[in-house]
Amino acid sequence: MTQAPxxxxxxxxxxxLELALSGGLILMAAGLSRSFRTGLSGSFLLGxxxxxxxxxxxxxxLVYVFSVEQWWLVLAALALMTAVATREAVQRQDGPPGKxxxxxxxxxxxxxxxxxxxxxxxxxxxDPWYNPRYLIPLFGMxxxxxxxxxxxxxxxxxxxxxxxxREIEARLxxxxxxxxxSREPVRRAIRAASIPIMNQLMIVGIVALPGMMTGQxxxxxxxxxxxxxxxxxxxxxxxxxxxxxAGVAAWYRREFFSDALQFRPPGRESTA
Amino acid sequence: MGEGTAGAxxxxxxxxxPAFRLRRVRIERGGRVVxxxxxxxxxxxxxxxxxxxxxxxxxxxxRILNRLDDPAGGEVLYRGRPxxxxxxxxxxxxVGFVFQAPVMFDGTVEENLRAPAREAGWPExxxxxxxxEALELAxxxxxxxxRPGGELSVGQQQRxxxxxxxxxxxxxxxxDEPTSALDAVTSRRLLRTFRRLAxxxxxxxxxxxxxxxxxxxxxxxAVVLTGxxxxxxxxPTEVL
Numbered sequence: 001m002t003q004a005p006x007x008x009x010x011x012x013x014x015x016x017l018e019l020a021l022s023g024g025l026i027l028m029a030a031g032l033s034r035s036f037r038t039g040l041s042g043s044f045l046l047g048x049x050x051x052x053x054x055x056x057x058x059x060x061x062l063v064y065v066f067s068v069e070q071w072w073l074v075l076a077a078l079a080l081m082t083a084v085a086t087r088e089a090v091q092r093q094d095g096p097p098g099k100x101x102x103x104x105x106x107x108x109x110x111x112x113x114x115x116x117x118x119x120x121x122x123x124x125x126x127d128p129w130y131n132p133r134y135l136i137p138l139f140g141m142x143x144x145x146x147x148x149x150x151x152x153x154x155x156x157x158x159x160x161x162x163x164x165x166r167e168i169e170a171r172l173x174x175x176x177x178x179x180x181x182s183r184e185p186v187r188r189a190i191r192a193a194s195i196p197i198m199n200q201l202m203i204v205g206i207v208a209l210p211g212m213m214t215g216q217x218x219x220x221x222x223x224x225x226x227x228x229x230x231x232x233x234x235x236x237x238x239x240x241x242x243x244x245x246a247g248v249a250a251w252y253r254r255e256f257f258s259d260a261l262q263f264r265p266p267g268r269e270s271t272a
Numbered sequence: 273m274g275e276g277t278a279g280a281x282x283x284x285x286x287x288x289x290p291a292f293r294l295r296r297v298r299i300e301r302g303g304r305v306v307x308x309x310x311x312x313x314x315x316x317x318x319x320x321x322x323x324x325x326x327x328x329x330x331x332x333x334x335r336i337l338n339r340l341d342d343p344a345g346g347e348v349l350y351r352g353r354p355x356x357x358x359x360x361x362x363x364x365x366x367v368g369f370v371f372q373a374p375v376m377f378d379g380t381v382e383e384n385l386r387a388p389a390r391e392a393g394w395p396e397x398x399x400x401x402x403x404x405e406a407l408e409l410a411x412x413x414x415x416x417x418x419r420p421g422g423e424l425s426v427g428q429q430q431r432x433x434x435x436x437x438x439x440x441x442x443x444x445x446x447x448d449e450p451t452s453a454l455d456a457v458t459s460r461r462l463l464r465t466f467r468r469l470a471x472x473x474x475x476x477x478x479x480x481x482x483x484x485x486x487x488x489x490x491x492x493x494a495v496v497l498t499g500x501x502x503x504x505x506x507x508p509t510e511v512l
Contacts, residue, residue: 166375169340170433173369174388175361175440184378260339260360 011220023048062136071130078116078139082108085147092151095158096267099255104150107247111149112142115240123232138236141212145197145237146244153193153245154252160185161256161265168256169263178257186249193245197238204234289352291316291444291476292337297346299332306332308500310346314478314493319470321491321508322480328497330480331372334446337478338367350444365392368442372449372480374429376421381412381432384421388439402439409473410435411465427458434465445469447479451486463490484512 014022026048034041065073086105090097116139120126126134161168164185171181204210212233216226258264292314299307307329314320322330335341336348339360348355355363365388377384385406389399407414412431416424424432430450437445447466451459467490469475481487487494487508494508504511 166371166373167377170369170371170375171377171387173338173340173364173371174391174437175365176387176391177361180391260342260356262340262342 011218062132065132065136069128069132071128074130074132074135077132077136078113081139081143082112085112085143085150089147089151089154093154093158095265098266100154100252103251103255104154104248107150107244107251108143108146110247111240111242111244112139112146114243115142115236118239119232119236137212138233141233142236142240146240148196149193149241149245150248152196153189153248156192157185157189157249157252158265160188161253165263172261172263178254178261181261181263182253182256186253189249190242190245193249194241197241201234201238204230210234288316290314291351292478293349293352295347295349297333297336297348298344299329299336299341300344301332305344305500307497308345310502312495312502312505314476316351316476317470317474318492319466319477319479319490320493320495321487322478322495322497323482323484323487323512324497324503325482329500330482330497331448333497334369334448334478334480337444337446338364338369340369361391365440366442367444367446368437368440369446370430370434370437370448370450372452374426374433374453376424376429376432379421380417381419381421381424382417384432385417385436385439387436392440402441403435405441406435406438409438409465409469411461426453427455427462430454430462431465434462442475444476444478447477449480449482451481451483459486460489466490484508488512 026044030041030044030048033044061077065077082105085108086101089104089108090100093100116135119138120129120135124134124138161182167184168181200208210230210233213223213226213230216229217223255266256263290313292312294310294312294314297307297310297312298305299310306327310333322333324330332341336343337350337355339355342356350358350363350367358366377387382403385403386399389402394402406412407417410431412428412435416428416432421429421432430453434445434450445466450466451462454462463486466477466479470477470492479486479490491508494504494506494511495502496504496511
């Protein structure tokens with residue numbers, strides 16, 4: 001079967017002028033926002049500016065990392081991405097961060113790291129093993145999903161711990177340890193953090209064409225190849241989310257108990 | 273406050289070691305001093321009623337007795353040993369706590385009663401025996417076992433909470449205003465249950481209450497808390 005000519009057409013490059021013209025869309029959004037006095041029109045413009053600056057910078061960084069071809073540089077980039085994701089996930093929390101930086105960082109490194117190792121060693125097998133063309137985009141997707149899951153898990157855990165305080169203390173009073181006393185909040189936190197990826201798994205391809213697949217198709221990849229990548233990506237995200245959410249929930253819960261198994265939400269003044 | 277010690281000794285003629293011995297105990301909540309300089313002996317095998325207006329520190333005092341909180345100062349001994357000398361989970365199994373408002377866990381009444389077993393890891397036969405025994409002691413209707421805990425009346429929930437605590441076979445019960453959510457008839461029946469646990473089972477109980485008639489009906493000893501300390505200690509008929 002010969003491929004349809006539409007798939008063979010060369011990729012359309014976006015010129016600087018065309019890029020500038022795309023800014024008209026942001027002006028439209030900002031203008032609409034202004035007419036409804038949402039107070040967000042300035043934020044639209046600032047957000048647009050940050051998008052341009054951040055993505056342009058990251059483009060140059062990627063070009064550099066791709067050209068240098070050093071394994072340590074690739075690992076450093078992955079570590080930096082993990083650090084930024086950790087900071088973002090922790091900053092979304094209301095309470096004082098305390099040990100949450102360490103906990104989130106470890107959970108993200110474990111969740112996203114293990115997933116990347118598995119996919120690159122077993123599924124994609126890039127050559128060389130640190131090939132940044134594969135590792136960095138894949139890790140970017142994994143880490144951002146893991147970050148959202150970690151932030152959701154921490155937030156939900158804190159909320160559930162607070163609202164179930166009486167139940168937790170009743171369990172402690174019966175002789176339960178921290179794990180038993182907080183089983184339900186942890187369960188609910190992991191569940192809440194998993195729901196977005198669960199929804200994505202259910203609707204992908206029907207309601208939404210994922211960004212990576214869209215990008216690959218526009219760049220000239222056959223939709224069938226793009227689909228295979230996307231399937232791998234979805235499975236990766238599910239694994240990364242599960243590990244990161246479970247890590248955050250299971251480790252963060254300890255911060256709610258003193259050594260003597262007293263319920264002490266972090267940041268709350270001691271009642272002793 | 274030597275008065276507390278004197279009162280307890282007077283009501284402990286056999287010279288038996290007190291269940292709890294508090295020395296110069298200071299309790300703070302949220303940076304505020306709730307109780308200070310509390311000296312008190314809680315006799316073993318009796319019901320001690322803690323009385324006082326709201327905010328006088330009854331609940332705060334109970335909470336330090338099984339280490340849901342720790343005192344800011346002073347010392348608490350349980351059966352001659354500092355509370356901090358016990359593994360905290362063992363202490364809490366031996367010193368049970370029944371909260372003011374009953375707390376039912378998700379699931380049926382039976383699942384609630386089995387909650388302590390999940391942690392203790394008793395064999396099934398042992399768990400069943402303990403649940404049956406606790407049901408009987410708490411005078412909770414066995415037909416309720418299959419019902420979701422949340423569907424019980426408040427009175428039944430409080431009995432279920434008592435039963436759940438009794439599954440651990442605690443030597444001592446801390447009862448935090450256990451009847452405050454109940455009507456008069458249900459309250460009187462529950463107080464009779466507490467009396468029976470003390471008289472027939474030899475269990476020690478410390479019961480916070482703001483009702484003097486409850487202290488008179490159920491207590492062997494009354495401890496009146498006011499002004500951040502122990503005001504009076506003695507037989508309920510004498511000090512109330």
